[in-house]
Amino acid sequence: MKQRIIVVGNGMVGHKFIDGLMSNEKADEFEVITFCEEPRLAYDRVKLSSYFDGSSAEDLALTTEDDYREKGVVYTLNDRVVSIDKDKKTVTTAGGKTEAYDKLVLATGSYPFVPPIPGGDQEHCLVYRTIEDLEAITASAKESKVGAVIGGGLLGLEAANALKNLGLKTHVLEFSKGLMARQLDEGGGQLLCEKIEQLGVKVHTGKNTKEIIEGDECRYKMNFADGSELETDMVIFSAGIRPRDELAKQAGLDMGERGGIVIDNHCLTSDKNIYAIGECALWNNFIFGLVAPGYQMAKVAIDHIIDKHEEEFTGADMSTKLKLLGVEVGSVGDAMGQTPGAQCYTYNDGVAQVYKKLIVSKDGKKLLGAVLVGDTESYGTLQQLFINGMDLPAAPEQLILPQLDGEAPVGMGVDALPETAQICSCYDVTKGDIQKAVQEGCTDMGGIKSCTGASTGCGGCAALTKQVMDAELTSLGVEVNNNLCEHFEYSRQELADIVRVKQIKSFDELLESHGHGLGCDICKPAVGSILASFWNDYVLKEEHVGLQDTNDIYLGNMQKDGTYSVVPRVAGGEITPDKLVVLGEVAKEYKLYTKITGGQRIDLFGAQLHQLPDIWQKLIDAGFETGHAYGKAVRTVKSCVGSTWCRYGVQDSVDMAIAIENRYKGLRAPHKIKFAVSGCTRECAEAQSKDIGVIATEKGWNLYVCGNGGMRPRHGDLFATDIDDDTLIKYIDRVLMFYIRTADRLQRTSVWLENLEGGLDYLKEVVIDDKLNIGQELEDDMTRNLANYQCEWKTTLEDPEKLKRFRHFVNSDERDDNLAYVAERGQRRPATEEERKNRIPLVEIAD
C-alpha cells in the first residue's frame, strides 16, 4: 500500500518537496496531498518584485495544476489546515475537510511581522509577501503620492523599489543604524544608504514608529519615538518575518522560545511522523529566511522519508548577492565579524562609492565573511573560498583591492574548487554537475542552463558557471572552435570586425584576403549578411548574387514545391482599404493562396518565378514596397491600435510602430528581427516576445530586449523605463548594431544575450552608460546603413538585366511542369505525393 504524505503549505519549499519526491525513483510508493491557503499553487516569491515590471502570476508560477494532476498530486487551494491530531494522524482544514496521513510535512512558511503600532491596521497599511499583497500595493499606490516602508532590510528595500517605480515619493524607515543590518556591517550599510538616497529614495535610520495618525497634507502622519514625524499616504511593513507555527503549537510539537518548529538534522519535529521545512522550521535555534536552505531541508526530508538516510541538514550558507534599487550588494558568511578573534581588511573608495570588507580567521588563513557594496565582482570567488573552507592566498587584501590595468584579476581560478562545490545555490548545482553536463555535450551557456538549471534562478552565479564550463571544455581538449566554416578560420564576429575595419566590400575580396576554397552555403550568406549590415548594398548586385540564400536570391520565400510567397510591407500592420483591395485583386489574378501572417501582414503563396516581377510591379504601382520577409532582416513591427482608438491606450502605439518599422526596414542582421509596440501595459501586441519590445507607459516607453517566440520562447528583459521617443530610438540603434557586430551566425537576439558575457547588465553598460565608448560609432553605423535603404524589388524592376533571371528556363517560355495543386477551403495548395499518384482532381494554375 502507498504511504500517504500530506504537505501543509504550497509555497516554494513545499513545492520543492513535492517535486523532488515525485521525481524520485521511489515516487510510486507515495501518494501526496497538499493544502494551499493561497488561490494559486507555488510561485517564485524571490522574483516577486518582477510582478511590478509586468510579470504575470503565470510567469512567476513554479508549477501548474495540470502538472500536479499529471503527477497524481492531490491539491486543495484556498483552504488552510487548522488542526493536527497527532495520535489519529489526521489533519482538519478550515473548510471542514479531514484527511489521514502516514507522514506529515509542515511547509507553512512565514508571515510578515507587523509591529503593534497604534494605527498600523488601517487601510493603505500593507505588507509585501504574496501576489495579493502586491495587487493591494498597486491599487493603493494609484491613490497615493507618498509611500513609506517600515524596515530597511532586503525585502523592505525591494518594496521601496516597487513604490519608487510606481511613481511615489518613497521613504525607508529603519529602526537600527544602517540598512540591511543582518547582512551588512555599519560601513557597508552606510554606503548603501548614500547610494539609495542618490536614487531619490529618502532613508531615515534610527526611527522607531510610535503611531500612525491622520495626516495634514497626506493621508497619514507617522510619529516617531525621537519626536520627529513623517507624512505619507501609504505604509508598507517589512520589519522581518515570523514563522507560521500556530498549527504546530496547537498540535503540541516542541517550539523555540521565540517561535519556530524545532527540527533535528533530518528535519523531523518532536513527532516522528511530522517534518517541518523552510521558514517555519527552527534548526539549532535558527530560522533560515532564504529559499536555498529551505530547498536543502526539502531534500533532506525526502531522503529521510524514503529511508535512504544519506543526507542531513547541518546549517546553510546565508551568503547573498543582489541588486537593490540598482545598487550591487553582496554578503558572505559572518559579515559582522562576530567570530572570536576575527580580523578584517576594509577597502573604502568614497569617490567610486565602493565598499569591500573581508573578515578572516585569527590566523589569517581562512575567510570567515565578506561585505561588498557597489561592486560585487569578487562575490563568486569569496563565497566559494568561504563555503569550501579553502586557504586564502598569501595577500588576501588583493581579493578586494582594485586591479591596475593589465593585471590579471586575482581569483583562485575554478580549477581550485572541489567537485562538490556548489556553484548555483538556487538549484543546488555543483561544479561536478556542470562538468558532467559539458562531458555529455553541452558546450554553451544555453545548454548548461537548460540541462542543469544553473544560473536560471537569481542568475548570480552566471559568470562562475561559464568559467567552470570553459575550464571543463579546455580540459576535455575541446578547442572552443568558433570558426565559421572550413573556408574561414574566423568567427562571425571576427569576420564582421574585419569587414568593418578593413572596409571590405565583397565576398571575393574577403575570401582572397582571409579565406580559402570557393566558400559554401554557410559562409556565403553569413558574409552576405555582414556586408549588407554594414554597407547595405543592393543584394542582387552582380558580386553579391552568388551569396544570397534560397530566399534572398529571388527576393521571395521559396515554398516546398519551388514556388514563392510574396509579402509586401504593411508597416505597423496598418493598411488602407484600397491597398487591401489591391492585394485581393493580385491574389485573385494569380490564384495565390492567401493567409494573414503572425506579423500583421498578408502572405500570398504559390507565385512562380516568372510571375514575381509582374506581381511586384502591380504591388509597387499601388504603393507597396518589399517586406523583406525573405531576408535575415528586420521583419515587422506588430502593434495594437493604441491611444487613438483604444479606451485604455496611453500612447500612440501605431504611430510609433510605423516610425520604427520605416526606420529599420531593410536592415540585415545575423538573423531575422521582430519588433512590437503596445499602447499600454495590457500588452496586446505581445511585445515581450519580440527581439525589441516597446510598451507604452503614462510617461513614455518601456523598452524590452531580446525576447523570442517560436521554438524556444523567452520573455524580453526590461531594458529601460519611461524613456522618451529619442532615447528609445537611440537605445534601439545601439542594441541592434551591437548585436549585428557581435552575434554569431543565425543567432537570435535571445540566445545572443544569454551567451553575452555579463548578460543584461553588460548590455546596459554598453548601451546606456556607453562603457566601451562606442555609442556614437554604433549610431553612425546605423545611420549609414539606413541612408542606403532601397526597396529591392523596385531596384530590380528597373533593371532589365536583373529581370532576365526571373524565368524558369533560360531557353524556353514553358513553365515548370512538376507543379500540381488541389483545392481546399476555396483556395489551392500543393498536392501531396499520394494525391499526385491517385490523380485527385488538380486545379489550374495561372500563367
Next chain:
Amino acid sequence: MHATDTTQDTQSAPGTAEQQWVEVCAKSDLVPDSGICALINQKQVAIYYSKRLDEVFAIGNYDPIGKANVLSRGMIGSIGDHTVVASPLYKQHFDLRTGECIDSPEHTVPAYEVRVHNDRVEIKI
C-alpha cells in the same frame, strides 16, 4: 510533357553512344557563381558557372529529396575537394561533377558534360 523523365532519381551515364552535344544558350546568359535552368529534350538541366574556377557545370534540376525542380536555384561552393551546390530546399549538397549527394549518398542526380564553344554553352545529353 513527360514529367516523369525529370523525376527519375538515377544517374545517367555521360558519354553513351546516343548522346550528343546540344547548344543551350549564350555564355553571357550564365550568372557568375550562380545557376540557371535549361530545358533540353524535355529534361530540366541546372547549369552553373564558377567564376573563380572559370568552369561550367551541369546536373539535373530535380532535387530528389525536396522533390521539386529547384537545384539551379541553389548556392554553389566547395566542401573539401568537392565542388557542390546546396539544395535551396533542405540544403543537401550535390557534387557538380558526379551528381552524387554528399550528405545522403543513396541519392544521385544526373551529371552532364558541358563545354563552351564559340561563346555558346553546349551540353552533352
